[in-house]
Amino acid sequence: MGKTFSEKILGLKAGREVQAGDVVTVSPDYILSHDNSAAIIKEFQKLGIKNVKAPQKLVIILDHVVPASSEKYALNHKVIREFVVGQKIPNFFDVPNGICHQVFSENGFALPGKLILGADSHTTSYGAFGAFSAGIGRSEVASLWATDEIWLKVPETIKIEINGSLSPGVYAKDVILKIIGEEGADRANYKAVEFAGETVKSFSLASRLVLTNMAAEMGAKNGYCEPDEKTVQWLENRARNDFSEVVSDPDANYEAVLKYDISSLEPQVACPHTVDNVQSISEVEGTGFHQALIGTCTNGRLEDLELAAEILKGKKVHSQVRVLIIPASREEYIQALKKGIIEIFAEAGCIVLNPGCGPCLGAHQGILAPGEVALSTANRNFRGRMGSRDSEIYLASPATVAASSIEGKIADPRKFV
Amino acid sequence: MKKGRVWKYGDDVNTDVIFPGKYTYSVLEPEEMTRHALEDLDPDFAQKVKPGDVIVAGRNFGCGSSREQAATCLKYAGVQAVIARSFARIFFRNAINQGLPVLQSGDAVDSIENGEEIEVDFASGKIKAEKGVFAFSPFPESVLGILQEGGLIPYTRKKLEGNR
Numbered sequence: 001m002g003k004t005f006s007e008k009i010l011g012l013k014a015g016r017e018v019q020a021g022d023v024v025t026v027s028p029d030y031i032l033s034h035d036n037s038a039a040i041i042k043e044f045q046k047l048g049i050k051n052v053k054a055p056q057k058l059v060i061i062l063d064h065v066v067p068a069s070s071e072k073y074a075l076n077h078k079v080i081r082e083f084v085v086g087q088k089i090p091n092f093f094d095v096p097n098g099i100c101h102q103v104f105s106e107n108g109f110a111l112p113g114k115l116i117l118g119a120d121s122h123t124t125s126y127g128a129f130g131a132f133s134a135g136i137g138r139s140e141v142a143s144l145w146a147t148d149e150i151w152l153k154v155p156e157t158i159k160i161e162i163n164g165s166l167s168p169g170v171y172a173k174d175v176i177l178k179i180i181g182e183e184g185a186d187r188a189n190y191k192a193v194e195f196a197g198e199t200v201k202s203f204s205l206a207s208r209l210v211l212t213n214m215a216a217e218m219g220a221k222n223g224y225c226e227p228d229e230k231t232v233q234w235l236e237n238r239a240r241n242d243f244s245e246v247v248s249d250p251d252a253n254y255e256a257v258l259k260y261d262i263s264s265l266e267p268q269v270a271c272p273h274t275v276d277n278v279q280s281i282s283e284v285e286g287t288g289f290h291q292a293l294i295g296t297c298t299n300g301r302l303e304d305l306e307l308a309a310e311i312l313k314g315k316k317v318h319s320q321v322r323v324l325i326i327p328a329s330r331e332e333y334i335q336a337l338k339k340g341i342i343e344i345f346a347e348a349g350c351i352v353l354n355p356g357c358g359p360c361l362g363a364h365q366g367i368l369a370p371g372e373v374a375l376s377t378a379n380r381n382f383r384g385r386m387g388s389r390d391s392e393i394y395l396a397s398p399a400t401v402a403a404s405s406i407e408g409k410i411a412d413p414r415k416f417v
Numbered sequence: 418m419k420k421g422r423v424w425k426y427g428d429d430v431n432t433d434v435i436f437p438g439k440y441t442y443s444v445l446e447p448e449e450m451t452r453h454a455l456e457d458l459d460p461d462f463a464q465k466v467k468p469g470d471v472i473v474a475g476r477n478f479g480c481g482s483s484r485e486q487a488a489t490c491l492k493y494a495g496v497q498a499v500i501a502r503s504f505a506r507i508f509f510r511n512a513i514n515q516g517l518p519v520l521q522s523g524d525a526v527d528s529i530e531n532g533e534e535i536e537v538d539f540a541s542g543k544i545k546a547e548k549g550v551f552a553f554s555p556f557p558e559s560v561l562g563i564l565q566e567g568g569l570i571p572y573t574r575k576k577l578e579g580n581r
């Protein structure tokens with residue numbers, strides 16, 4: 001019987017043959033943390049040792065509240081900067097750089113066949129490059145910093161085969177929302193999800209990232225797309241390290257193989273307050289909202305900004321809505337600037353903010369008041385996430401958010417493309 | 418082993434309603450964290466919870482963010498255990514790492530009602546409720562040691578000291 005990607009890579013790391021259900025003790029290639037590094041440092045200091053065991057493995061990226069919006073946040077950042085200097089951590093990205101997952105990828109840490117753990121639930125993202133990457137908590141990161149070791153259970157794997165070509169106005173975001181809506185928020189709990197099929201092969205790395213990023217919203221431990229020429233090309237001049245692809249055997253044992261044909265898929269919208277509360281656009285068209293957000297680690301890349309700009313070009317956003325644009329990283333921002341996309345947004349009446357998480361987690365830059373509704377390209381719409389517990393969040397593709405921003409209510413982007 | 422009052426909730430109780438994101442980098446002290454526990458799910462909880470109380474919930478408890486405070490704030494509030502049909506992966510790890518027992522038992526969840534008093538017997542792996550006694554699935558060995566030490570940080574500290 002063949003092995004899945006997850007069984008192979010965790011076996012390689014553990015130095016023995018393993019199968020789903022086994023528990024392994026492994027040492028990761030990289031350990032990500034962000035603004036929560038301040039809290040991790042506090043835990044680390046309780047361990048009674050002075051030095052991080054493998055400082056070159058740590059990647060620390062400030063993104064959640066950047067620049068600091070209050071004294072408390074500023075102090076967190078300061079503590080982190082001092083720790084980085086004191087521990088001689090080479091891979092530190094301060095506030096100008098953007099969202100951790102995008103910055104981590106652009107800087108060539110997300111590589112095929114690597115084991116990456118991060119203090120963020122959307123660490124699943126790096127599976128888009130063929131890595132095994134999973135989110136863990138703060139105590140675990142602190143403990144990893146000290147010991148360079150962690151226990152992991154080898155997950156069972158669900159394979160999702162996606163075939164067919166998308167209609168104009170329908171994108172990777174619609175595909176993953178559809179899947180989460182069908183399968184439910186805990187379908188992949190404790191499990192790995194492999195995304196396969198023609199559609200995934202045809203996707204850019206940016207679009208594959210949408211799938212693996214949102215695998216977290218099905219409860220997945222890790223998401224994965226098999227690396228191909230596109231992956232290798234994308235990594236050229238970026239990869240920090242040698243890498244070799246690890247792929248599933250053709251006769252691997254899957255917990256389930258789910259098949260989706262997305263040829264006739266319509267734009268999808270996740271409605272309040274759970275990501276699996278998904279409707280087709282026709283069911284929610286006309287719903288009013290107050291604030292739109294195009295950005296986040298799910299949909300803030302150049303590909304997304306370009307899509308939104310095509311729709312917004314020469315138009316004005318509706319006077320009753322506020323539209324926030326947040327490029328995922330400085331690199332995406334610069335490219336968008338060079339392409340004139342930022343100018344289109346500004347002309348249309350959007351607010352362009354600095355790269356970072358923005359209001360995605362409800363900490364700053366566009367908090368919702370009670371009774372307000374947001375339409376966002378993010379990955380999560382839990383109650384209260386962007387501000388008041390009496391606000392609501394709808395999730396959709398950048399095209400849907402752009403089209404809706406013009407109409408001032410949820411609109412079908414297919415009219416605009 | 419002591420009796421605790423049950424706070425019962427539904428499926429998919431997520432980390433944003435357990436401990437809102439806006440507090441994750443600004444609210445750091447145990448007492449203050451306790452005041453925000455379950456704030457966006459049940460504003461009553463933080464005011465009325467007593468040490469030893471038990472949370473009982475449906476599927477996928479703790480889904481969402483990796484924020485460990487979702488476990489910590491419950492621990493600081495004195496919650497003795499969380500019983501659910503299933504737990505989200507990262508929350509499960511975080512809870513263990515904080516020394517907060519997370520117990521899986523669908524039967525217990527079906528039978529136990531909000532507000533009743535139950536007893537959790539960790540030694541025998543049993544939950545004693547009004548409508549019966551329910552067994553919960555035993556912990557994998559990898560996590561037992563961590564729970565016994567009261568969480569991952571004391572566990573790792575001990576291990577590091579042993580290595581010296």
Ligand code: SF4
Pocket residue numbers: 064099100101120122296297298356357360361378379
């Ligand atoms: S953009 Fe949102 S989901 Fe992504 S890392 Fe930041 S807070 Fe988390």
